[in-house]
Amino acid sequence: MRIFDPHIHMSSRTTDDYEAMYAAGVRAVVEPAFWQGQPRTSPESFYDYFDALLGWEPYRAAQFGIQHFCTIALNPKEANDPRCTPVLDELDRYLAKDRVVAVGEIGYDSMTPEEDEALARQLQLALDHGLPALVHTPHRDKAAGTKRTLDVVRASGIDPALVVLDHLNELTAGMVLDSGCWAGFSIYPRTKMSEDRMVGILKDVGTERILVNSAADWGRSDPLKTRRTADAMAAAGFTEQDVDQVMWRNPVAFYGQSGRLELDSTLDEPKPDDRSSFEGNSIRRGGA
Numbered sequence: 176m177r178i179f180d181p182h183i184h185m186s187s188r189t190t191d192d193y194e195a196m197y198a199a200g201v202r203a204v205v206e207p208a209f210w211q212g213q214p215r216t217s218p219e220s221f222y223d224y225f226d227a228l229l230g231w232e233p234y235r236a237a238q239f240g241i242q243h244f245c246t247i248a249l250n251p252k253e254a255n256d257p258r259c260t261p262v263l264d265e266l267d268r269y270l271a272k273d274r275v276v277a278v279g280e281i282g283y284d285s286m287t288p289e290e291d292e293a294l295a296r297q298l299q300l301a302l303d304h305g306l307p308a309l310v311h312t313p314h315r316d317k318a319a320g321t322k323r324t325l326d327v328v329r330a331s332g333i334d335p336a337l338v339v340l341d342h343l344n345e346l347t348a349g350m351v352l353d354s355g356c357w358a359g360f361s362i363y364p365r366t367k368m369s370e371d372r373m374v375g376i377l378k379d380v381g382t383e384r385i386l387v388n389s390a391a392d393w394g395r396s397d398p399l400k401t402r403r404t405a406d407a408m409a410a411a412g413f414t415e416q417d418v419d420q421v422m423w424r425n426p427v428a429f430y431g432q433s434g435r436l437e438l439d440s441t442l443d444e445p446k447p448d449d450r451s452s453f454e455g456n457s458i459r460r461g462g463a
């Protein structure tokens with residue numbers, strides 16, 4: 176089984192996670208730029224983070240046989256902090272980079288005027304760069320937040336086929352698919368969407384324009400939720416083709432629209448004895 180996790184924050188995860196993901200079939204990931212839990216206090220803090228998503232983390236992932244791409248944006252939560260918003264003026268130079276396959280995560284957290292402004296500007300950046308957009312939907316008041324997000328996406332003029340709305344559930348899946356956008360589902364261990372609920376949604380709406388991710392980060396989350404959902408699909412009678420569509424071909428089709436998703440089959444092996452380094456740093460210990 177081959178798995179592409181279209182939304183996972185590997186910078187917050189361990190090398191054990193990379194090993195377990197490889198063993199479970201994960202061969203490619205997209206890491207969206209997001210909030211780190213600790214509020215950032217200056218734009219420069221974002222630039223070092225973006226550089227890590229473009230440099231160190233793809234190097235680290237490759238040691239474990241996993242190809243790593245990213246999305247770049249000012250996240251919804253920090254769009255409310257005036258210390259952070261100057262980042263919007265610098266995004267152009269990051270969105271031009273080869274491994275950036277979308278603008279994201281953008282969207283609403285508390286639905287403030289500042290978030291309106293950041294969302295509209297970043298959808299325009301997606302249009303300017305011909306990139307897809309990864310749009311987070313708010314965890315509180317999800318139906319109203321999703322509806323408003325769809326209105327803003329429509330008003331922006333971006334092709335809905337280039338937009339995924341993420342963190343959806345049974346209440347919001349239908350309206351998003353009807354809009355022509357892609358529907359993203361984050362499968363979490365305790366709250367929100369579970370793998371069994373995801374299987375129920377797939378039975379209702381089918382497998383077209385669906386992305387399933389673990390959204391694993393520094394909070395309670397599980398980087399193997401993609402595999403667990405694939406297994407739940409198989410147990411529920413979905414075919415191998417259906418599972419492959421949801422877990423591999425759909426994310427490849429969605430991010431492939433960037434023109435930058437270069438999947439390299441020669442990278443599909445872990446490199447335990449690799450002597451390479453990134454700017455002089457490696458993941459080895461003690462010179463071994």
Ligand SMILES: [Zn+2]
Nearest residue numbers: 207209280390
């Ligand atoms: Zn996320």
